[in-house]
Each structure stands twice: as structure tokens, then as C-alpha cells.
Amino acid sequence: MSRILTVRGGVPLKGRIQVRGAKNLVPKAMVAALLGNAPSTLRNVPEIKDVEVVTSLLQLHGVTVVKDPVTGDLTLDPANAKTASSSEINTHAGDSRIPILLCGPLIHSIGHAFIPDLGGCKIGDRPIDYHLEVLRKFGAVVDKTGGGILISAPHGLKGTKISLPYPSVGATEQVLLSATRAEGITELSGAATEPEIIDLIAILQKMGAIISVQTDRTIRIEGVNELSGYVHTALPDRNESASWASAALVTGGDIYVEGASQRDMMTFVNTFRKIGGGMDIHDDGIRFYHKGGDLKPLVLETDVHPGFMTDWQQPLVVALTQAEGVSIVHETVYENRFGFTNALTRMGANIQLHRECLGSVPCRFGQRNFIHSAVISGSTPLTGTTIDVPDLRGGFSHMIAALAAQGTSTVTGIDIISRGYEKFTAKLDGLGADFDVHESSKVLR
Numbered sequence: 434m435s436r437i438l439t440v441r442g443g444v445p446l447k448g449r450i451q452v453r454g455a456k457n458l459v460p461k462a463m464v465a466a467l468l469g470n471a472p473s474t475l476r477n478v479p480e481i482k483d484v485e486v487v488t489s490l491l492q493l494h495g496v497t498v499v500k501d502p503v504t505g506d507l508t509l510d511p512a513n514a515k516t517a518s519s520s521e522i523n524t525h526a527g528d529s530r531i532p533i534l535l536c537g538p539l540i541h542s543i544g545h546a547f548i549p550d551l552g553g554c555k556i557g558d559r560p561i562d563y564h565l566e567v568l569r570k571f572g573a574v575v576d577k578t579g580g581g582i583l584i585s586a587p588h589g590l591k592g593t594k595i596s597l598p599y600p601s602v603g604a605t606e607q608v609l610l611s612a613t614r615a616e617g618i619t620e621l622s623g624a625a626t627e628p629e630i631i632d633l634i635a636i637l638q639k640m641g642a643i644i645s646v647q648t649d650r651t652i653r654i655e656g657v658n659e660l661s662g663y664v665h666t667a668l669p670d671r672n673e674s675a676s677w678a679s680a681a682l683v684t685g686g687d688i689y690v691e692g693a694s695q696r697d698m699m700t701f702v703n704t705f706r707k708i709g710g711g712m713d714i715h716d717d718g719i720r721f722y723h724k725g726g727d728l729k730p731l732v733l734e735t736d737v738h739p740g741f742m743t744d745w746q747q748p749l750v751v752a753l754t755q756a757e758g759v760s761i762v763h764e765t766v767y768e769n770r771f772g773f774t775n776a777l778t779r780m781g782a783n784i785q786l787h788r789e790c791l792g793s794v795p796c797r798f799g800q801r802n803f804i805h806s807a808v809i810s811g812s813t814p815l816t817g818t819t820i821d822v823p824d825l826r827g828g829f830s831h832m833i834a835a836l837a838a839q840g841t842s843t844v845t846g847i848d849i850i851s852r853g854y855e856k857f858t859a860k861l862d863g864l865g866a867d868f869d870v871h872e873s874s875k876v877l878r
């Protein structure tokens with residue numbers, strides 16, 4: 434049964450929240466534990482849906498996953514890894530993007546992998562052609578004849594030379610998780626270098642892997658026969674941190690985000706400053722606040738790291754509806770990440786969408802008829818409405834728009850938000866938001 438949020442807008446969000454381990458690292462760190470010959474311990478694990486999904490998939494494959502009842506730390510023991518039934522695996526079809534990353538570790542531990550249909554946000558086509566090509570290069574055989582994908586490696590995985598056509602985060606992780614225990618050397622060019630990838634490399638290095646990252650997007654991995662377990666504290670979620678920062682701007686609020694890490698958010702920090710947001714950067718977190726007065730418009734393009742992260746785009750667009758003047762946003766990572774603006778337009782925002790590239794970052798979408806640029810004219814007051822959230826960041830964006838709007842909004846489909854935002858209704862509560870959560874006709878809060 435799904436939950437519904439009734440929001441009475443207009444209350445600035447004020448207070449302190451804590452952000453824990455990154456959604457884009459933690460489930461992958463859990464997958465890496467399969468490569469070890471001993472248990473691993475993962476700290477700073479958030480209670481989010483993607484962690485639940487990967488816990489279940491690992492358990493189906495015989496991995497013992499124990500959660501510390503006090504800290505939430507996970508101990509993952511792969512000693513009894515085994516084949517799981519495809520029908521049980523398929524119960525996770527459409528849940529998350531992580532299962533495709535099980536391929537390398539499962540092949541190394543049990544000789545084959547069965548992967549259900551992937552989920553994740555519907556913000557573009559999100560093909561997995563790079564992943565499958567990478568696996569084939571390592572010597573794997575891909576069989577897509579039934580529901581899901583069966584991957585095997587009759588002769589094991591062998592180190593290889595790979596060049597990615599685009600610095601895909603997932604495909605880079607696919608290479609890392611496959612190459613560390615493959616026979617021989619792997620050289621990956623055109624790699625993504627997001628902080629979550631560097632943290633995954635740190636984990637693999639703790640386990641005994643030999644990986645060097647060069648300045649030209651080349652990663653070199655010398656395969657080893659065996660890896661140990663690891664003890665690791667996951668890096669904090671920079672995407673959740675940036676979302677709460679945008680929430681502070683949108684609602685005219687003041688939020689101390691404990692755990693926000695300046696180093697992983699340099700580009701966001703610059704952008705937040707340019708829009709006129711207030712910030713105090715501390716060792717244990719960042720205070721993000723609205724300074725009063727007008728917010729300034731921006732010209733912005735999303736890009737791979739160290740560019741402006743695409744997952745920051747949607748909540749920041751809501752803030753740009755409150756800036757005085759015309760902002761331009763060019764989305765270059767996903768071809769369809771502006772669908773969420775329809776609801777903002779219904780709430781009173783002035784947003785025009787374009788097929789053209791309104792920017793200079795080389796982009797794969799300009800000549801291909803994708804609506805991937807937005808012109809936002811502000812500031813415009815927002816009015817409450819009824820919204821069904823489309824995806825994770827779009828959902829958070831709709832929620833903060835509703836929190837800033839005059840009047841009442843009804844937001845359905847909010848369970849998607851739990852995929853990447855830990856205890857978000859409790860956090861909203863602590864920040865003084867005025868809302869109720871319903872399940873059918875029952876009020877839960």
C-alpha cells in the first residue's frame with residue numbers, strides 16, 4: 434500500500450538533519466563483499482530501499498547479512514555463496530539498478546549470474562549496452578533469451594582493454610568489480626571518476642586489489658587471485674545533502690546538513706553561492722540557508738564529475754523558480770530528466786522546455802529530438818496542487834515545491850522517495866514542515 438503526503442506549504446524548513454552513507458555507494462559496497470574470502474563490515478549504512486533490495490538479493494545468493502541493531506552497520510559474509518532461484522531473483526525485477534553489478538562478483542564466486550530486469554529512475558532509456566559489452570570483453574557469455582539475463586564465463590574472466598564511449602558510472606563499476614579478480618591486467622579508458630567510484634576503489638584496495646587511477650580517465654587494474662573482507666565507512670550522500678540544501682533555498686529556510694562533505698560537493702557549493710544561498714562549511718557538515726533578499730538566476734549544465742551532478746539538477750530547478758530573472762539549464766547526462774517540471778508549471782512556475790542544447794557542453798542529445806534544456810523565468814509564487822511523483826529526485830523536488838507553495842498539496846507515490854532519502858518524513862518533521870502522511874484513509878503521523 435502506498436503512502437500519500439498532505440502538505441500545507443509556506444513554512445520555512447529550519448533545523449538540523451543527518452545524512453548518512455551514499456545511495457550510490459552503499460549497495461555497491463555490499464556487492465563488493467561477495468568478492469572477499471572473509472566477512473566485510475560496512476558502516477554508515479542508511480535505511481533506504483536500495484539497501485533492502487541488495488540485502489535480499491545477497492541473502493538469496495547465500496550471503497549472510499547481519500545488521501547491528503544499534504549502529505545499523507552491516508556484516509556481510511559470502512562464505513556460503515550459492516546459486517539463487519531465478520523466480521526468487523525475479524521478485525526484484527524493476528526494483529533498482531544495482532543487480533547488473535552483481536555479474537562480476539557472482540561469476541567469480543559461483544561461476545554465473547542471473548540478473549532480473551533493472552529498475553531505477555525513468556529519466557531516459559538507460560540501456561545497459563556498455564555493461565554487457567564490458568562483460569563480453571572479459572570473456573563472459575550473455576544470454577537474454579528468458580526473462581532477465583543469464584551471464585556465464587566458461588573460461589573465467591580475463592583482464593582486457595576497454596574504452597567506454599561515455600564515462601558511465603555503472604559501466605566503470607562493472608569493470609572494477611569484474612577486473613579485480615580477473616586473470617591479468619585490465620586497462621579502462623574513458624572511465625567515470627565520481628566520488629562514489631573512488632570510494633568503491635578504496636574498498637577494493639582494502640580487500641587487496643591493485644588499482645591505479647590516472648588523471649586522463651584511465652583506470653588500471655592488476656587482477657589478483659584472492660581478496661579479503663573489508664571494514665569501511667561509506668562516504669556521505671552528496672546528492673541527499675544537495676537536495677536538502679535546495680530545500681533550504683526553496684522554502685526560505687536554514688538547514689544544517691550534518692555529514693555534508695565539501696570535498697565531494699565543490700561544484701555544488703560554487704553553484705549554491707552563485708545563486709545567492711548562504712553557507713557555513715564545517716568539518717562535520719554544512720549549514721545551507723536563505724540569506725533573505727533575491728536569489729540570482731543561473732546558467733547551468735549537468736555533466737559527469739567533476740561537473741554539476743545530474744542528480745542535483747531537479748531540486749535546484751525548484752530553487753531557480755524562486756530566483757529573480759531567467760535561468761537556463763542544459764541536462765547532458767540523461768535525455769529525459771525534465772518531465773517533473775510539468776507539475777511545477779501547474780503550480781505556477783514559468784518553465785519552457787527545449788530540444789536544442791542550450792549550452793556548450795558536448796551533448797549526445799541535441800540532434801536526437803530529446804527535450805533536454807529548460808529556461809526558467811522567475812520568481813513566481815507556487816500554489817499547492819495534486820502531484821503524483823515520477824522518480825526519486827523528481828519526487829523530492831515536488832515535495833519541496835509543495836512545502837514552499839501557498840495552500841495545500843497532495844503528493845502521491847512518495848514511497849519512491851525512500852529509495853534514496855533515509856527517513857525523509859521524520860527529517861521533515863524535525864525541520865518544522867506542516868504535513869500529514871496517510872495510507873489509504875488512515876493518518877499515520
Ligand SMILES: CC(=O)N[C@H]1[C@@H](OP(=O)(O)OP(=O)(O)OC[C@H]2O[C@@H](n3ccc(=O)[nH]c3=O)[C@H](O)[C@@H]2O)O[C@H](CO)[C@@H](O)[C@@H]1O
Binds near residue numbers: 557560562603
Ligand atoms: C545507482 C547509481 O549509482 N546511480 C547513479 C549512476 O547511474 P548509472 O550508473 O545508471 O548512470 P551512468 O553513468 O551509467 O549513465 C550515464 C549515461 O550513460 C548512458 N549509458 C549508461 C550505461 C550503458 O550501458 N549505456 C548507456 O548508454 C545512460 O543512458 C546515461 O545517459 O550514475 C548517474 C550519473 O552520475 C546518476 O545519475 C545515478 O544516480
Ligand SMILES: C=C(OP(=O)(O)O)C(=O)O
Binds near residue numbers: 530556672744825853
Ligand atoms: C538516477 C538516480 O538513481 P538510480 O540510478 O538509482 O535510478 C538518482 O539517484 O537520482
